[in-house]
Amino acid sequence: MNVSEIEIFRDFIKKKGLRYTPEREIILKEIFSIHDHFDVDELYLRLRNKGHRISKASIYRTLPLLIECGLVQEVYHEDGHMHYEHIYGHEPHAHFRCLSCRRVEEFQDPRLEEVAQEYAQKYGIDLKMTRFEILGYCANCRGKGGL
Amino acid sequence: MNVSEIEIFRDFIKKKGLRYTPEREIILKEIFSIHDHFDVDELYLRLRNKGHRISKASIYRTLPLLIECGLVQEVYHEDGHMHYEHIYGHEPHAHFRCLSCRRVEEFQDPRLEEVAQEYAQKYGIDLKMTRFEILGYCANCRGKGGL
DNA sequence: TTACTATTGAAAAAAAATTGCAATAAGGTC
DNA sequence: GACCTTATTGCAATTTTTTTTCAATAGTAA
Structure with a gap:
């Protein structure tokens, strides 16, 4: 392919x-x-x-x-x-993971790459990759196991 | 304590x-x-x-x-x-990890929490935690193993 | 084709995390 | 405080994941 x-x-x-x-x-x-x-x-x-x-x-x-x-x-x-x-x-993307149903969703936001780029530039870092994760309970699961 | x-x-x-x-x-x-x-x-x-x-x-x-x-x-x-x-x-903070010397640095940026909050709000997520990692070669290590 | 040596599969080993179990002890009730 | 129920503990065994060993194979350069 x-x-x-x-x-x-x-x-x-x-x-x-x-x-x-x-x-x-x-x-x-x-x-x-x-x-x-x-x-x-x-x-x-x-x-x-x-x-x-x-x-x-x-x-x-x-x-x-x-x-x-x-x-x-x-x-x-x-x-x-x-x-x-x-x-x-x-494109680089972030992940949301539901702590209950384990579902994983992807999403993008330019601010995440911005932050990484700026940090790398500031400290002379050779940036290889970023990882952004959000953990919580999705709309379907919240209230069940979610506090 | x-x-x-x-x-x-x-x-x-x-x-x-x-x-x-x-x-x-x-x-x-x-x-x-x-x-x-x-x-x-x-x-x-x-x-x-x-x-x-x-x-x-x-x-x-x-x-x-x-x-x-x-x-x-x-x-x-x-x-x-x-x-x-x-x-x-x-405060919530992000981590930079050097792929060569393994050093870990912490830093903060309000934009990261913003992105998470907005995403959670948009999809009705009960946000529990976020994790933001930057991986690369620090100023000292770049050039050595860093491509 | 030959020579050198990186790569492979299989099995063993190492490392990380979980589980079973008998003894212990937390914490509610009398 | 004594008693009872049952969650928790340490230990050992087990399971699961990842790495390593090793002899056979096969890339690749000459």
Whole structure:
């Protein structure tokens, strides 16, 4: 599908002196076919269901590379493990998570990036990513578990 | 020291029909004596060094309560485990984390709370907490590992 | 094609968090 | 204060997540 992220990843891998393997590309492609957040287990099962026998170890080894080159981001830690999303080609966005139903909504606000940019500029920071989360009880759930 | 968080915690525990135990209070007090981020292991060792034989299980069981009543917050997940901080009595603040030296800096910006408040209002959300993180390479580290 | 060595899958290990259980103790009632 | 009910505790075992080890495989440059 989208060629760009593949090129970015390949260039990144080459530039680091690493090897561009089929496993790495398959993982990348699968991640970019998921239009939602995912965790390692989900990704592993999706690959498996498509006939790819890629180990979880390879997924765990590939994710940091994808994160380092800015294609993927850790979104939030929930239920004892990390959840990810692909971010290349998407505007930076914030997440609301309902503490009751666990629903996750995305939204954007230019002020968030502004704050980050200004802070980075002020302190000479090489900004890599931002994460903004709002936690609370959604309209449907408030009043139930929500105090 | 500060009596308020103790009262808040006790009231919260009572309101839930739970029991206010010495262990819970000791954990609370210790957390509020740490003026930095901490993880479960650090907290456990601090308690142990002071002669308290409180198990990690109790810490793991107490933290969600402290979070639920708004005294403590999960700050970030790093090195495979969660890091916490006490938030009662502090202004909401954002965190910058250097991906190289791991340094963590705090800063405030009213726009962040504004965005959260507006979003909550717009969707009828009962806002519980926000988390804003900036990840990148600090002035000292940029250029080294920082692409 | 050859040589070098990074990467892989599988299994083991490590680390983090949760759970089961018997003993203890909080806190309400008499 | 004694008694009763049951939540909480510490410990150990377990579960879950992530990392590491290692022999076999396979990229990639020469």
